[in-house]
Amino acid sequence: MYKRTRIFDLNYYKFVGSWAWILHRLSGLALIFYLTLHIWVINTLTMGPEKFERVIQFLSSPLFKFLEVGLWGVILYHAFNGVRVVIVDFFKGSLVHKKLFVVLIAIAFVLWALGSYLLISHIQW
Amino acid sequence: MKKTFRESSKAGAIAWLLQRVTAVLLFIGLIYHFVYYHFISKGVYPWKEVVARMQSPWFNLLQFVFLAAALFHGLNGVWMVTEDYIHGKIWRMIIFCLILFVGLALFFVGILTIFKIQSVK
Numbered sequence: 001m002y003k004r005t006r007i008f009d010l011n012y013y014k015f016v017g018s019w020a021w022i023l024h025r026l027s028g029l030a031l032i033f034y035l036t037l038h039i040w041v042i043n044t045l046t047m048g049p050e051k052f053e054r055v056i057q058f059l060s061s062p063l064f065k066f067l068e069v070g071l072w073g074v075i076l077y078h079a080f081n082g083v084r085v086v087i088v089d090f091f092k093g094s095l096v097h098k099k100l101f102v103v104l105i106a107i108a109f110v111l112w113a114l115g116s117y118l119l120i121s122h123i124q125w
Numbered sequence: 126m127k128k129t130f131r132e133s134s135k136a137g138a139i140a141w142l143l144q145r146v147t148a149v150l151l152f153i154g155l156i157y158h159f160v161y162y163h164f165i166s167k168g169v170y171p172w173k174e175v176v177a178r179m180q181s182p183w184f185n186l187l188q189f190v191f192l193a194a195a196l197f198h199g200l201n202g203v204w205m206v207t208e209d210y211i212h213g214k215i216w217r218m219i220i221f222c223l224i225l226f227v228g229l230a231l232f233f234v235g236i237l238t239i240f241k242i243q244s245v246k
Contacts, residue, residue, distance in 0.1 A: 028199070028203075028206075029202075029203070029206070035199055036227075036231060039192075039231050039238075040234070042235075042238055043235075045242060045245075046237075046238055046241040046242055046245060049172035049173070052172050052175075060168055072159065079152050079156065085145075085148075086148060086149065090145075115163075115164060118164045119164075119168075122168040
């Protein structure tokens with residue numbers, strides 16, 4: 001019998017890599033829900049301008065703008081940690097994967113702050 | 126005790142590679158998409174403009190690649206999580222069928238959108 005993965009094995013969670021891994025999974029699962037919503041919203045384009053504009057209006061409320069700020073953060077985390085995964089897998093990144101994490105997440109954080117500022121400035125109160 | 130690593134030796138290498146290939150595609154595509162549609166557009170989406178853009182052939186090709194890559198990457202990701210925590214054969218089969226069903230359904234909706242939008246005026 002192989003050893004089963006235990007979700008609550010706390011021994012995992014003292015390393016940068018394990019946090020990066022678990023956050024990657026959680027953000028990934030969140031994004032698949034968003035993708036579903038996105039495909040549906042794009043589909044309303046075919047139902048005529050009234051329906052589409054009603055949906056867009058609904059999604060332009062401050063609440064959804066703040067959710068969009070969160071979405072931008074989740075996307076950036078998943079994307080930049082994904083870059084780290086690719087570098088580790090293809091370019092011997094495992095030797096520097098902790099440093100890579102810090103650098104990439106710092107870049108992601110700057111982009112997140114910039115994007116969030118823009119998104120919030122688009123809110124029509 | 127008999128060690129069985131059948132799952133990992135039998136398959137997964139191609140999915141592993143495709144997960145990374147689609148990751149690179151999505152990284153470029155998604156950042157561009159988000160900057161263009163969420164920042165530059167200022168959250169304003171006039172129906173006419175969006176539809177006109179979606180009727181151009183290059184955009185359609187891009188959209189198709191993006192849809193396929195995103196669905197594969199996302200649902201293969203869900204399958205990777207499943208393989209880590211679900212070990213029963215029946216449960217795995219049920220979840221696999223569910224993932225396949227959701228994937229095909231979303232793919233169908235996406236393709237339908239691309240086709241239907243061509244005849245919208």
